[in-house]
Amino acid sequence: xxxxxxxxxxxxxxxxxxxxxxxxxxxxxxxxxxxxxxxxxxxxxxxxxxxxxxxxxxxxxxxxxxxxxxxxxxxxxxxxxxxxxxxxxxxxxxxxxxxxxxxxxxxxxxxxxxxxxxxxxxxxxxxxxxxxxxxxxxxxxxxxxxxxxxxxxxxxxxxx
Numbered sequence: 412x413x414x415x416x417x418x419x420x421x422x423x424x425x426x427x428x429x430x431x432x433x434x435x436x437x438x439x440x441x442x443x444x445x446x447x448x449x450x451x452x453x454x455x456x457x458x459x460x461x462x463x464x465x466x467x468x469x470x471x472x473x474x475x476x477x478x479x480x481x482x483x484x485x486x487x488x489x490x491x492x493x494x495x496x497x498x499x500x501x502x503x504x505x506x507x508x509x510x511x512x513x514x515x516x517x518x519x520x521x522x523x524x525x526x527x528x529x530x531x532x533x534x535x536x537x538x539x540x541x542x543x544x545x546x547x548x549x550x551x552x553x554x555x556x557x558x559x560x561x562x563x564x565x566x567x568x569x570x571x
Contacts, residue, residue, distance in 0.1 A: 413475035417527055420518045421472055425465045426482040427511060432461035434487045434504065441491050447560075449568025450494060453548075456570050457501075464534070471530055494560060495552045502545035509538040 413421075439454035469479035491497045512534045519527040548567070555563045 413472060413477040413527065414522045414524065417518055417522045417524055418472055418475075418477040420515055421468050421527075422480045422482070424511060424515055425468050425479065426484060427508070428461050428465035428468065429481055429484050430487065431504065431508065432458045432465070433484060434458075435461060435501075437487045437489050438491055438497055438501070441489065442494070442497060445494075447494060447564045449564035449566065450497070453567040453570045454497075454501075471527075475526070494563070495549065498545060498548045498552055502542065502549055505538065505541040505545045509535075509542060512538055 435454045435458035439451045439458060442448075442454060443451035465481075472479040491500060512531060516528055516531045516535060519525075519531055548563075551563050551566070552560065
């Protein structure tokens with residue numbers, strides 16, 4: 412059985428993952444409107460990935476005898492600025508998510524729940540990749556400058 416404290420903490424993370432999915436979807440819509448279809452595609456895929464995280468966490472809670480819940484999801488912004496602004500926000504957001512996941516691992520450790528710690532370490536490892544990917548996109552956009560931005564857009568459109 413999962414403790415109530417840990418169940419509640421993971422349920423909060425589920426809601427945060429759903430908010431992240433909405434954020435990336437809003438960013439995708441914005442970038443498509445701005446004519447960056449490749450970046451829009453990348454962000455849409457990222458939105459789907461955040462949904463998957465929420466589903467994984469919910470399934471985990473249920474497997475451990477708990478109740479998965481989604482709380483109220485706050486409104487996300489809809490105006491994001493330049494492509495560089497967008498991906499700098501993506502990077503900052505992924506850093507924030509990493510901190511939230513780290514705090515979840517701390518709760519699992521304080522509850523002495525090794526199974527949940529093990530489950531969450533997968534997300535810790537994934538966040539290292541998420542931060543690195545977002546950071547590399549920021550650097551790619553900076554190096555490309557305005558004249559080569561459509562090359563970056565094309566490259567990001569290749570994400571499956």
